Amino acid sequence: DAMVIQNPRYQVTQFGKPVTLSCSQTLNHNVMYWYQQKSSQAPKLLFHYYDKDFNNEADTPDNFQSRRPNTSFCFLDIRSPGLGDAAMYLCATSTGTGYEQYFGPGTRLTVT
Amino acid sequence: ILNVEQSPQSLHVQEGDSTNFTCSFPSSNFYALHWYRWETAKSPEALFVMTLNGDEKKKGRISATLNTKEGYSYLYIKGSQPEDSATYLCASKAAGNKLTFGGGTRVLVKP
Numbered sequence: 001d002a003m004v005i006q007n008p009r010y011q012v013t014q015f016g017k018p019v020t021l022s023c024s025q026t027l028n029h030n031v032m033y034w035y036q037q038k039s040s041q042a043p044k045l046l047f048h049y050y051d052k053d054f055n056n057e058a059d060t061p062d063n064f065q066s067r068r069p070n071t072s073f074c075f076l077d078i079r080s081p082g083l084g085d086a087a088m089y090l091c092a093t094s095t096g097t098g099y100e101q102y103f104g105p106g107t108r109l110t111v112t
Numbered sequence: 113i114l115n116v117e118q119s120p121q122s123l124h125v126q127e128g129d130s131t132n133f134t135c136s137f138p139s140s141n142f143y144a145l146h147w148y149r150w151e152t153a154k155s156p157e158a159l160f161v162m163t164l165n166g167d168e169k170k171k172g173r174i175s176a177t178l179n180t181k182e183g184y185s186y187l188y189i190k191g192s193q194p195e196d197s198a199t200y201l202c203a204s205k206a207a208g209n210k211l212t213f214g215g216g217t218r219v220l221v222k223p
Contacts, residue, residue, distance in 0.1 A: 040215060042201075045212075099161075103157070
């Protein structure tokens with residue numbers, strides 16, 4: 001089945017130690033998104049790619065970076081994780097912005 | 113309304129009972145309203161995408177209505193079952209803008 005895959009499902013990292021979360025899709029969608037969700041809050045869009053075009057949200061901290069080497073893969077890099085970056089990170093895809101989004105199961109990040 | 117707001121934040125429903133909850137969103141420059149169901153340990157799954165005022169959509173026992181003039185949508189679950197237990201997220205898109213999510217309504221159906 002076509003799907004959005006996120007690895008790992010759970011990630012523990014140390015304060016200040018760089019960490020990379022990965023997302024892959026078999027849907028061949030143009031758009032890939034990264035969301036951060038903290039407990040009981042709304043998922044917050046960090047950035048998205050439309051094909052190779054990177055779109056950063058204005059309030060996304062510089063500590064968060066992203067790479068999309070090809071259509072299928074997208075990575076979220078947190079350069080120096082702080083305790084406040086502990087959250088669920090969701091990857092999603094869509095055929096175009098504003099269209100129905102297809103989500104991965106998320107990666108829950110713990111920062112110790 | 114500047115943000116997307118969902119109420120209640122959580123609710124408990126007895127198995128077999130029907131329930132509904134609300135999503136409020138900015139009505140200006142409205143483009144689309146999405147509903148997603150997010151079961152624990154699974155991926156959020158799209159339920160509906162609605163665009164027109166007065167839209168009503170249905171999938172099994174779950175249905176949704178849309179009022180774009182006043183900026184709200186209701187999601188209804190008829191005859192709740194334990195498998196309906198999930199967080200239900202709505203998200204609104206204004207023209208030219210990104211999808212903005214609400215905080216979700218967590219539904220727990222008690223057998």
